[in-house]
Amino acid sequence: MSHAYVPRAAPGGRASSAPLMGGGDEPAIFEMSVPGRRCASLRATGVPEWTAEELVPAEELRPEPPTMVEVSERDLVAHMTRLAHRQYSVDMGAYPLGSCTMKYNPKLCDEAAALPGLRSAHPAAPVAYVQGWLELLWSLGEALCKVTGMDAITLQPPAGAAGELTGLLMMRAWHASEGRSPSKVLIPDSAHGTNPASVSLAGYRVVSVPSDGRGLVSPSVLSGYLDDDVAGIMLTNPNTLGLFEEHIAEVARAVHEARGLLYYDGANLNAIMGVTRPGDMGFDIVHMNLHKTFAVPHGGGGPGAGPVAVSRRLADFLPGPVPERWPDGSFAWHHPPRSIGRTHGWHGNALALARAWAYLLANGADGLRRVSEAAVLNANWLLSRLKGTYAVPYDRPAMHEVVVSTRDAPGPAAGLRALEVAKGLLERGFHSPTVYFPLVVAEALMIEPTETESPETVNALAEALIEVANTSAAELAQAPRTAPVTRADEALAARALVPTWDALSRG
Amino acid sequence: MPDYVPHTDDDIGRMLADLGLNDVDELFAAVPGALRLAGGLDLPVGLSEYEVADEMSRLAAANRAGDLVCFAGTGAYDHDVPAVVRAIAGRPEFVTSYTPYQPEVAQGVLQALFEYQTLVSRLAGLPVANASVYDGATALVEAVNLAVAATGRSTVWVSRGVNPRWWEVLRALTAGRGLDLVEVPIVDGVTAWPSADAPVASVPGQALPAAVVCASPNVLGCIDPLRAARAVADERGALMVAVFDPIASGLLRTPGEQGADVAVSEGQPLGTPLSFGGPYLGMFAVSHEHVRRLPGRLVGRTRDVHGRTAYVTTLRAREQDIRRERASSNICTNQTLVAIAAMVQMAWLGTGGLRELALRCARGARYLREALVRVPGVTAAAGAPVVREFGLRVALPVATVVDRMAEEGFLAGVPVELGQEEVLVVAVTERRTRSEMDAYATAMEKVLS
Structure with a gap:
C-alpha cells in the first residue's frame, strides 16, 4: 500500500524535547525531614483546649503521634514538582497504551469539577440541598443510556473492574429471580484480566472460549459451550485485538436462547459511539470506563468511573439509590425494589462523573461520532504504516486500536522482544504501547493512538516504531538512556521487598 | 462545539485515500448493517466551552449544601484542605x-x-x-x-x-x-x-x-x-x-x-x-x-x-x-x-500538625456533645469516649430534625439506623468554631421545642 500522505508539520504529540532526564536521585521526602519544621497552620476556633489525656482514656492514647514528615511548604512543593518532572503524561505527549484510551483530557472538564458548588456538597445532604448534583447525575445517566442503547444505569462503580463485579452480581440476582442458579460465565481467551477475576469474585466459574482464526468469537465454537449452566458471557466489542465481533447478533441470540445474559465490557466503547450500540447488539449489561471513552483523566492510575447500564428487565436490580426525575422537574433518590445493594460507600466517583458530563455536553452527538471516526481512522492509518515492519497476526480492518507483534515480523523486528521495542520508543519521544497483551498474541504490542493525536503525531509514532524495529537488540538493551532511570531491577524489588521508607531504614 | 479531534477535512481525505477508502463510513465496514445506528445518537449537538462552563456553573449553584454549616460525617468529613x-x-x-x-x-x-x-x-x-x-x-x-x-x-x-x-x-x-x-x-x-x-x-x-x-x-x-x-x-x-x-x-x-x-x-x-x-x-x-x-x-x-x-x-x-x-x-x-x-496533606500536616488536628476534632466533639445533651429532647446514644463524632437520640424523627436544622443553616448530621433505633450522628472537624457550635445547640433547642 502506498503512503501518499506524509504530513509536513511538526508532530504535536512527540515529547523528545522534554527535559525528563535523570541527573541524580530525588531524595525521599523522609530524607528532607527536620524535627520541628512544619507547614501546617489551623484556624482559631475558641474551643476549650482540653489536653489529650483529658479526652482519650490512657490505654487508648498513643503517647506520641505517628511520625509523618517535618518539612517546609517550600521544600514540599519543590520535591513534588521534581517528582512531577520525572513523570510522563498525556499533557506532555502521545500515550498510545492500548486498551487504556489515553486521549487528551480537556481542561474545561477540570474547571467544571473544581466548582465549589460541586466540591463542597456533603454526600448525605438532604436532596433539597443537592438538586444540582442529582440533576447532573441523572442527566449523565440518561445520556450514557442513549450512547449504549440501554434503559437504566448505576453510576456507583468507581472503576471498570468494579463495574464488572456490579454487573455480574446483577446477572446473578436476575437468574435467582428466575429461580435459576447457573454456575458458569463464558469469557473469550482475549479478554482483559479483570473479567475472569470479577467472575470469580461474583461466585461464578470462568470458562474460557477460544477465539477463532480470525480473532473473533465464532458462533459455531460458542455453541459447544452453551448449556443450562451458563449464566452469561462477557465480551468486549471491539475486542482486545481491536476487531469488531461481526457475529455478535448471532452470538446474542444463541446466548439468550440458552437463557444466559450478555455482558459488555465497555473498555473499547471509544470506537463505536454514534455508529452502533451495545444495546442494539443484544447486550443486557454494559459497563463504561468514563476515564477512557469520556476523557476523565487517569490520575496516575485512578480515580476512574465505571457506570453500569442495563436493559429494562434488569433495572430493578441496580445498586441503589439512583437519581430519579419527578414530574415537577425536581430530583430525588430512588431505591430499586430488588436492588443488589450498594457497591460504593456513597454515590460513586462523583467529581469524575462531573468531568464526564462536561465532556459529553461539549461533544454532543456530533462530537462523539467524530471521536470514534478519528480514533478508528488513526488506528488503521497507523496499522497501514506498520505493515511490512511488524507482524499483524489478525490482519483485518481494525477499530480504534491495533495489535502487532515482533514474533514472525517480516524484517529485523523479528529478532526483538516487545519489551525492547517499548523501551526503545521511550527514548524516541513516545510512551510505549501496551505490551504482552492480549495474551493470545506472542510479543504483542497493542497500540491505541486515540482520536486526539494529529496525523503528524501518528506519522511520527509510526516512524519511531519503524526506527526501533531496525535497531539492534543490543542497542535497545541500553534504552531508555534519556529517562531518569533505565531498566529498574524488578526481580530485586520482589525478592528484597522495600515497600516503605521504614523497611529500607530497618535494612 | 470545541473540537478535540485535530484532523482537518484534508487530513481525513488523504488518510482515507492511503487506506484505499472513500468515506469514513467505510472504516466501520465490519459493523453489520443491521446493527448500524440510523440517524446518529439522540443527544443534543455539542456546545462551546463557555456554554458548557455556564451549564456546569448552573448545576453547581443549584447545590445549597455548601451554604450549610457542616456537622455531617459518617465517612465524609468537612476538613480544611490547604492550597x-x-x-x-x-x-x-x-x-x-x-x-x-x-x-x-x-x-x-x-x-x-x-x-x-x-x-x-x-x-x-x-x-x-x-x-x-x-x-x-x-x-x-x-x-x-x-x-x-x-x-x-x-x-x-x-x-x-x-x-x-x-x-x-x-x-x-x-x-x-x-x-x-x-x-x-x-x-x-x-x-x-x-x-x-x-x-x-x-x-x-x-x-x-x-x-x-x-x-x-x-x-x-x-x-x-x-x-x-x-x-x-x-x-x-x-x-x-x-x-x-x-x-x-x-x-x-x-x-x-x-x-x-x-x-x-x-x-x-x-x-x-x-x-x-x-x-x-x-x-x-x-x-x-x-x-x-x-x-x-x-x-x-x-x-x-x-x-x-x-x-x-x-x-x-x-x-x-x-x-x-x-x-x-x-x-x-x-x-x-x-x-x-x-x-501531600500528610506531609503538610507533619507530625505535630496531625496531633493538633486530631486534638481539635476531639475537643470540638466533646464541647458540642456536652452542649447538646443539655438540650431538652436530646440524649447521647452512647457513653464511650469519642474523637470526632458522636451519636444522639433526639425526640423527633431524625430526618425531620435534619430538615429543620437545615432551615436554620446547619447540616446537622447524618441519620444512622442502629438496630431498632435511629440516631443522629454529628461530626465536628477542626473547621467548626465555638460560636458555630453554640449556634447549633441553640438551633437544636428551637427545632425540638
Missing part, C-alpha cells in the same frame, strides 16, 4: 498519567506512591500499605476477601459499629461468594463480642470466623477497643481487621500495635473535599504475613542497571492481569491521584 494540596494534586503530570506500566517514565507517580505507602503504614502501625483502593467501604471488602482467602473460612464477624453504608457494600459485593456475615452488636458504643468461653455453636454463624472486624472510632464516633477484637480473633484463630480513622491516628494507638492483621480506612479526611462522596480513598495496610495477598498495586524501591534508586510496581503476580480468575481481587484502576493528595 498546596490542590496545587500539587492538580499538576497535569499526576492528573493525566496512567498506571506506571513503564517505570522509567513514571518515577514521579511511583515515588509519590512509595511515600504515601510509608505514611499510611505509619498511621496503621503495619509494615506494608498498598497504593490505594477505591474507598473505605471497598477497602473493607478487600480485607474480608483477603481473610477468607488466608483462612479458607467463609464466616466473618463484623461489628455493628462498622459504618452501615460499608456494611451494605460488604453484603452486596460478597453476595456471590456466599459469605456468612455475622453482625456483632454494640452496647453503649462498644462491640459486645461473644465471650471466650461461649462455644462456637452457641454464637451466630456457628462456624469459626475468617476475620473479626472492628471499627475504632466506630460509626457512633466511639473508641472501640481493638485489643478486645484481637483477643476474640485469637480465641477463634481468625484474622483481626481494624477500621481506623487517619485523623484520629494522631491520638489513638495504631491498629498494628493492637494486633490488627489488616487495617483499612477511608482516606478522604486527608486532603479530599466532600465532593458529594467521591473520588475518595481506600487506605489498606497489612502485616508481613499477608503481603502476598495484598489487593491492588504495591510500589517497591529498587535499583536500575546503573545503580540509581528506582521505584516499580512489585509482587505483580498477585494481580488480576496475571492471575486472572485465581486473583483474590479484581482491582486495576485505583485512586492514585487521591493518594498523592493524601500524601
Whole structure:
C-alpha cells in the first residue's frame, strides 16, 4: 500500500524535547525531614483546649503521634514538582497504551469539577440541598443510556473492574429471580484480566472460549459451550485485538436462547459511539470506563468511573439509590425494589462523573461520532504504516486500536522482544504501547493512538516504531538512556521487598 | 462545539485515500448493517466551552449544601484542605498519567506512591500499605476477601459499629461468594463480642470466623477497643481487621500495635473535599504475613542497571492481569491521584500538625456533645469516649430534625439506623468554631421545642 500522505508539520504529540532526564536521585521526602519544621497552620476556633489525656482514656492514647514528615511548604512543593518532572503524561505527549484510551483530557472538564458548588456538597445532604448534583447525575445517566442503547444505569462503580463485579452480581440476582442458579460465565481467551477475576469474585466459574482464526468469537465454537449452566458471557466489542465481533447478533441470540445474559465490557466503547450500540447488539449489561471513552483523566492510575447500564428487565436490580426525575422537574433518590445493594460507600466517583458530563455536553452527538471516526481512522492509518515492519497476526480492518507483534515480523523486528521495542520508543519521544497483551498474541504490542493525536503525531509514532524495529537488540538493551532511570531491577524489588521508607531504614 | 479531534477535512481525505477508502463510513465496514445506528445518537449537538462552563456553573449553584454549616460525617468529613494540596494534586503530570506500566517514565507517580505507602503504614502501625483502593467501604471488602482467602473460612464477624453504608457494600459485593456475615452488636458504643468461653455453636454463624472486624472510632464516633477484637480473633484463630480513622491516628494507638492483621480506612479526611462522596480513598495496610495477598498495586524501591534508586510496581503476580480468575481481587484502576493528595496533606500536616488536628476534632466533639445533651429532647446514644463524632437520640424523627436544622443553616448530621433505633450522628472537624457550635445547640433547642 502506498503512503501518499506524509504530513509536513511538526508532530504535536512527540515529547523528545522534554527535559525528563535523570541527573541524580530525588531524595525521599523522609530524607528532607527536620524535627520541628512544619507547614501546617489551623484556624482559631475558641474551643476549650482540653489536653489529650483529658479526652482519650490512657490505654487508648498513643503517647506520641505517628511520625509523618517535618518539612517546609517550600521544600514540599519543590520535591513534588521534581517528582512531577520525572513523570510522563498525556499533557506532555502521545500515550498510545492500548486498551487504556489515553486521549487528551480537556481542561474545561477540570474547571467544571473544581466548582465549589460541586466540591463542597456533603454526600448525605438532604436532596433539597443537592438538586444540582442529582440533576447532573441523572442527566449523565440518561445520556450514557442513549450512547449504549440501554434503559437504566448505576453510576456507583468507581472503576471498570468494579463495574464488572456490579454487573455480574446483577446477572446473578436476575437468574435467582428466575429461580435459576447457573454456575458458569463464558469469557473469550482475549479478554482483559479483570473479567475472569470479577467472575470469580461474583461466585461464578470462568470458562474460557477460544477465539477463532480470525480473532473473533465464532458462533459455531460458542455453541459447544452453551448449556443450562451458563449464566452469561462477557465480551468486549471491539475486542482486545481491536476487531469488531461481526457475529455478535448471532452470538446474542444463541446466548439468550440458552437463557444466559450478555455482558459488555465497555473498555473499547471509544470506537463505536454514534455508529452502533451495545444495546442494539443484544447486550443486557454494559459497563463504561468514563476515564477512557469520556476523557476523565487517569490520575496516575485512578480515580476512574465505571457506570453500569442495563436493559429494562434488569433495572430493578441496580445498586441503589439512583437519581430519579419527578414530574415537577425536581430530583430525588430512588431505591430499586430488588436492588443488589450498594457497591460504593456513597454515590460513586462523583467529581469524575462531573468531568464526564462536561465532556459529553461539549461533544454532543456530533462530537462523539467524530471521536470514534478519528480514533478508528488513526488506528488503521497507523496499522497501514506498520505493515511490512511488524507482524499483524489478525490482519483485518481494525477499530480504534491495533495489535502487532515482533514474533514472525517480516524484517529485523523479528529478532526483538516487545519489551525492547517499548523501551526503545521511550527514548524516541513516545510512551510505549501496551505490551504482552492480549495474551493470545506472542510479543504483542497493542497500540491505541486515540482520536486526539494529529496525523503528524501518528506519522511520527509510526516512524519511531519503524526506527526501533531496525535497531539492534543490543542497542535497545541500553534504552531508555534519556529517562531518569533505565531498566529498574524488578526481580530485586520482589525478592528484597522495600515497600516503605521504614523497611529500607530497618535494612 | 470545541473540537478535540485535530484532523482537518484534508487530513481525513488523504488518510482515507492511503487506506484505499472513500468515506469514513467505510472504516466501520465490519459493523453489520443491521446493527448500524440510523440517524446518529439522540443527544443534543455539542456546545462551546463557555456554554458548557455556564451549564456546569448552573448545576453547581443549584447545590445549597455548601451554604450549610457542616456537622455531617459518617465517612465524609468537612476538613480544611490547604492550597498546596490542590496545587500539587492538580499538576497535569499526576492528573493525566496512567498506571506506571513503564517505570522509567513514571518515577514521579511511583515515588509519590512509595511515600504515601510509608505514611499510611505509619498511621496503621503495619509494615506494608498498598497504593490505594477505591474507598473505605471497598477497602473493607478487600480485607474480608483477603481473610477468607488466608483462612479458607467463609464466616466473618463484623461489628455493628462498622459504618452501615460499608456494611451494605460488604453484603452486596460478597453476595456471590456466599459469605456468612455475622453482625456483632454494640452496647453503649462498644462491640459486645461473644465471650471466650461461649462455644462456637452457641454464637451466630456457628462456624469459626475468617476475620473479626472492628471499627475504632466506630460509626457512633466511639473508641472501640481493638485489643478486645484481637483477643476474640485469637480465641477463634481468625484474622483481626481494624477500621481506623487517619485523623484520629494522631491520638489513638495504631491498629498494628493492637494486633490488627489488616487495617483499612477511608482516606478522604486527608486532603479530599466532600465532593458529594467521591473520588475518595481506600487506605489498606497489612502485616508481613499477608503481603502476598495484598489487593491492588504495591510500589517497591529498587535499583536500575546503573545503580540509581528506582521505584516499580512489585509482587505483580498477585494481580488480576496475571492471575486472572485465581486473583483474590479484581482491582486495576485505583485512586492514585487521591493518594498523592493524601500524601501531600500528610506531609503538610507533619507530625505535630496531625496531633493538633486530631486534638481539635476531639475537643470540638466533646464541647458540642456536652452542649447538646443539655438540650431538652436530646440524649447521647452512647457513653464511650469519642474523637470526632458522636451519636444522639433526639425526640423527633431524625430526618425531620435534619430538615429543620437545615432551615436554620446547619447540616446537622447524618441519620444512622442502629438496630431498632435511629440516631443522629454529628461530626465536628477542626473547621467548626465555638460560636458555630453554640449556634447549633441553640438551633437544636428551637427545632425540638
